[in-house]
């Protein structure tokens with residue numbers, strides 16, 4: 385082989401303050417190797433080698449910035465973390481193997497035995513399990529409140545309350561919780577607020593700017609956006625990450641595979657394009673279905689008839705890629721609807737390039753009792769629709785055609 389003493393190319397700026405969000409999604413955090421690749425490289429490696437024993441010693445001893453082991457950090461994963469932090473406007477980010485790994489670290493990291501957590505009961509099923517079944521084993525109690533009712537948040541505070549947790553819009557009924565108001569209550573109580581921002585996406589809602597202390601994502605959803613890889617992200621101040629999640633992630637090991645990180649990194653480049661298209665389709669679906677004789681109730685954060693339309697205007701830049709609606713005829717009616725769809729697929733997932741429908745009562749919220757589901761507005765005819773990247777007219781025609789079979 386010829387002498388190829390490649391000198392590393394000087395990397396592009398990780399992020400410039402004047403870059404718009406869309407530019408950050410394409411460029412922020414890029415690390416370029418000595419080969420000068422245009423597209424970010426996938427560093428599929430567990431470990432790293434050192435030129436000398438002295439360099440090895442120095443890397444381990446101090447904050448030299450070099451990589452040590454991919455459970456701690458990896459160049460491809462670091463690019464994803466930096467790019468997402470630049471887009472979200474966060475000081476720091478950590479990527480995880482799944483959305484639930486991110487939620488778990490953000491909920492477990494800040495608490496210890498004797499502490500108390502307050503959370504909205506309108507939550508993703510697995511998040512409820514952590515609060516109701518898992519944390520109590522370690523002496524961390526939780527109170528679930530109706531997230532829309534600020535008085536319930538205030539009343540739930542105890543001297544030991546350390547953490548508030550919510551999701552907005554909520555899964556699956558797309559109700560909206562006032563993030564700034566809940567952040568104020570949390571801070572007055574000396575607690576931190578963690579927000580699961582999957583349903584709004586970073587494109588339409590910025591919880592940190594609204595006062596939250598930490599934002600978590602299932603990157604499995606819109607960040608990958610094409611139904612391929614599992615992943616998660618935690619974004620917060622450098623202090624929050626160092627105090628609460630840095631060591632937990634390093635030592636317990638829910639690290640993101642560099643392959644999945646690369647898929648997500650390339651996913652970020654098209655995130656705003658995709659979410660804008662999906663939101664336009666969801667809005668068209670909401671308008672076409674609202675008032676339809678076979679639809680008993682429809683909730684879409686982009687419509688003026690949304691139950692918390694004033695809060696939506698205050699904290700979201702646009703609606704959502706999701707629409708929730710009750711099909712007439714309960715379980716039988718909604719089953720006939722789903723079985724008559726020709727384009728939208730029946731799944732329990734969301735945020736894909738393909739339009740999807742979910743029946744929460746038999747899937748994501750099946751673990752809850754019928755009474756608990758009723759309390760959350762999850763009826764037997766409820767459908768959660770996730771807009772894909774198809775032409776909106778084809779999607780609307782598919783849903784209207786299926787409603788005729790109800």
Ligand SMILES: *Cc1c(COP(=O)(O)O)cnc(C)c1O
Nearest residue numbers: 482483484508580582602604615
């Ligand atoms: C999917 C989802 C999660 C969990 O993410 P995974 O990547 O499936 O682990 C958490 N919160 C919300 C709101 C979700 O939609």
